[in-house]
Amino acid sequence: MSLFEQKVSELHQRLHNKEISVTDLVNESYKRIGQVEDKVKAFLTLDEENARNQAKQLDDQLVKGESQGALFGMPIGVKDNIVTKNLRTTCASKILENFDPIYDATVVQKLQQAETVTIGKLNMDEFAMGSSNENSAYQATRNPWNTDYVPGGSSGGSAASVASGEVLFSLGSDTGGSIRQPAAYCGVVGLKPTYGRVSRFGLVAFASSLDQIGPVTRTVEDNAYLLEAISGVDPMDSTSANLDVPNFVNSLTGDVKGLKIAVPKEYLGEGVGEEARNSVLEALKVLEGLGAVWEEVSLPHSKYALAAYYLLSSSEASANLSRFDGVRFGHRTDNAETLIDMYKQTRSEGFGDEVKRRIMLGTFSLSSGYYDAYYKKAQKVRTLIKKDFEDVFEKYDVIVGPTTPTPAFKIGEKVADPLTMYANDILTIPVNLAGVPGISVPCGFAANGLPLGLQMIGKHFDESTIYRAAHAFEQATDFHKQFPKL
Amino acid sequence: MSRISMEQVKHVAHLARLAITEEEAEQFQNQLEQMISFAEQLNELDTDQVNPTSHVLDMKNVMREDVAKPGLPVEEVVKNAPDSKEGYIRVPAIME
Numbered sequence: 325m326s327l328f329e330q331k332v333s334e335l336h337q338r339l340h341n342k343e344i345s346v347t348d349l350v351n352e353s354y355k356r357i358g359q360v361e362d363k364v365k366a367f368l369t370l371d372e373e374n375a376r377n378q379a380k381q382l383d384d385q386l387v388k389g390e391s392q393g394a395l396f397g398m399p400i401g402v403k404d405n406i407v408t409k410n411l412r413t414t415c416a417s418k419i420l421e422n423f424d425p426i427y428d429a430t431v432v433q434k435l436q437q438a439e440t441v442t443i444g445k446l447n448m449d450e451f452a453m454g455s456s457n458e459n460s461a462y463q464a465t466r467n468p469w470n471t472d473y474v475p476g477g478s479s480g481g482s483a484a485s486v487a488s489g490e491v492l493f494s495l496g497s498d499t500g501g502s503i504r505q506p507a508a509y510c511g512v513v514g515l516k517p518t519y520g521r522v523s524r525f526g527l528v529a530f531a532s533s534l535d536q537i538g539p540v541t542r543t544v545e546d547n548a549y550l551l552e553a554i555s556g557v558d559p560m561d562s563t564s565a566n567l568d569v570p571n572f573v574n575s576l577t578g579d580v581k582g583l584k585i586a587v588p589k590e591y592l593g594e595g596v597g598e599e600a601r602n603s604v605l606e607a608l609k610v611l612e613g614l615g616a617v618w619e620e621v622s623l624p625h626s627k628y629a630l631a632a633y634y635l636l637s638s639s640e641a642s643a644n645l646s647r648f649d650g651v652r653f654g655h656r657t658d659n660a661e662t663l664i665d666m667y668k669q670t671r672s673e674g675f676g677d678e679v680k681r682r683i684m685l686g687t688f689s690l691s692s693g694y695y696d697a698y699y700k701k702a703q704k705v706r707t708l709i710k711k712d713f714e715d716v717f718e719k720y721d722v723i724v725g726p727t728t729p730t731p732a733f734k735i736g737e738k739v740a741d742p743l744t745m746y747a748n749d750i751l752t753i754p755v756n757l758a759g760v761p762g763i764s765v766p767c768g769f770a771a772n773g774l775p776l777g778l779q780m781i782g783k784h785f786d787e788s789t790i791y792r793a794a795h796a797f798e799q800a801t802d803f804h805k806q807f808p809k810l
Numbered sequence: 811m812s813r814i815s816m817e818q819v820k821h822v823a824h825l826a827r828l829a830i831t832e833e834e835a836e837q838f839q840n841q842l843e844q845m846i847s848f849a850e851q852l853n854e855l856d857t858d859q860v861n862p863t864s865h866v867l868d869m870k871n872v873m874r875e876d877v878a879k880p881g882l883p884v885e886e887v888v889k890n891a892p893d894s895k896e897g898y899i900r901v902p903a904i905m906e
Binding site for chain 2: 743
């Protein structure tokens with residue numbers, strides 16, 4: 325049995341009892357990577373020498389009996405759009421092929437304080453733009469449950485590395501579903517925190533009003549531990565919320581008696597597959613059995629979320645990605661005489677097709693004469709979508725539905741048609757637009773053997789309630805105890 | 811017939827500082843047209859009385875004390891620059 329089939333709290337106890345060492349945990353990671361990485365292709369960069377040295381240091385501390393936090397010695401993978409000092413960070417783009425960050429993201433500093441061990445950097449869709457990891461400039465990560473299928477995206481490496489047991493847990497980022505969708509596709513737990521819960525300092529920006537960093541784990545309890553470690557206000561991110569960080573693990577009481585669940589009819593309707601719908605109805609029976617109550621509600625503007633999202637996120641991306649110009653860092657063309665040509669050639673050589681497509685859409689919708697009709701219109705629709713959630717949360721504690729309309733699709737199946745690819749995200753995007761937290765937990769398997777995810781959405785800064793509900797559901801089922809055979 | 815002309819596509823590419831070939835311009839013309847048509851479903855909604863949302867949390871103008879702090883070391887900062895000399899970053903000439 326892999327050590328990573330155990331929870332953080334169990335491994336912590338075993339470290340404390342000196343039954344295992346941090347070196348054992350780090351060995352487990354690299355051993356498993358050696359066995360399956362050829363098939364999974366989750367990592368872009370490994371940091372083996374540093375990780376092994378750090379493990380030795382932590383083991384020395386362990387011998388001395390110095391006090392250890394909950395995450396002490398736990399091996400973690402980090403998505404490659406989160407900057408790590410002196411550890412190559414590419415955003416899976418050619419334009420940052422040799423980028424060597426000179427500082428650590430705030431979440432990485434917090435991991436260091438928690439004394440986790442960074443195993444390496446994880447593959448993703450280029451600049452987090454995509455739903456399958458096929459937009460990585462380097463490699464397509466595979467779904468550990470069936471390597472002909474995508475792991476989802478953009479945090480596909482984060483989900484696949486956890487599902488395949490290469491790391492105990494990982495960090496991803498979520499702009500329109502990029503943590504929850506791959507978590508669902510790979511059968512693991514992924515949370516997008518409330519906007520502002522986790523500092524974005526050092527997260528290479530895609531769409532600044534939507535991006536959040538969050539944890540990908542095997543269990544809800546591990547997720548709560550990891551979120552607690554990375555949360556909190558940060559002077560380096562003015563959009564981080566100045567609120568105390570709750571003890572999320574304490575909220576895992578197993579008690580959901582009287583919990584009021586809203587099930588939006590739009591989340592079980594048109595465009596949502598039979599298997600996803602049935603798995604949610606089964607999950608609702610489980611929750612009912614535990615004493616929760618549910619009713620059907622409406623989020624009437626859901627169908628407009630996708631269009632609003634693509635205008636807003638692409639507009640923000642077109643501004644954020646203007647920094648990649650070949651001047652201060654990253655790729656620079658050899659084929660330009662003038663400064664303007666240098667910018668243009670550098671960007672055309674460095675960015676992939678999907679990134680260019682979104683920069684074009686964003687630049688168009690922000691350009692003079694179109695701003696009101698497209699960008700501002702989308703911002704107004706965002707207000708309506710946010711209001712939909714506020715109305716439902718006046719009467720209910722959590723919103724429940726599928727994470728994705730279908731299980732994972734085959735590699736290559738949707739690359740030709742961007743709009744079909746984008747439709748994977750119809751159930752996760754509204755959550756980012758409203759800024760509320762959402763989690764995906766495993767809730768079954770499709771006929772083809774691929775996992776399905778249950779999405780639970782909470783009020784602003786009420787991760788505790790969705791953790792409580794997700795944990796109660798997880799403990800009443802055994803989907804999280806199944807592992808892919810690689 | 812596309813509502814977005816090739817001239818517009820090339821203008822947007824220039825604003826975005828992307829060099830594109832004639833072939834790519836045609837591709838972007840089609841894709842932009844498709845995405846803009848998709849986005850126009852938003853016009854079904856009457857939003858005359860709705861305020862735009864640019865940020866979901868109720869916070870504005872987060873200030874800090876104006877205290878001088880050391881910046882990043884120059885040699886670190888230029889480390890990733892494709893072309894630098896004596897702590898400066900070099901680019902193609904911008905004046906004749």
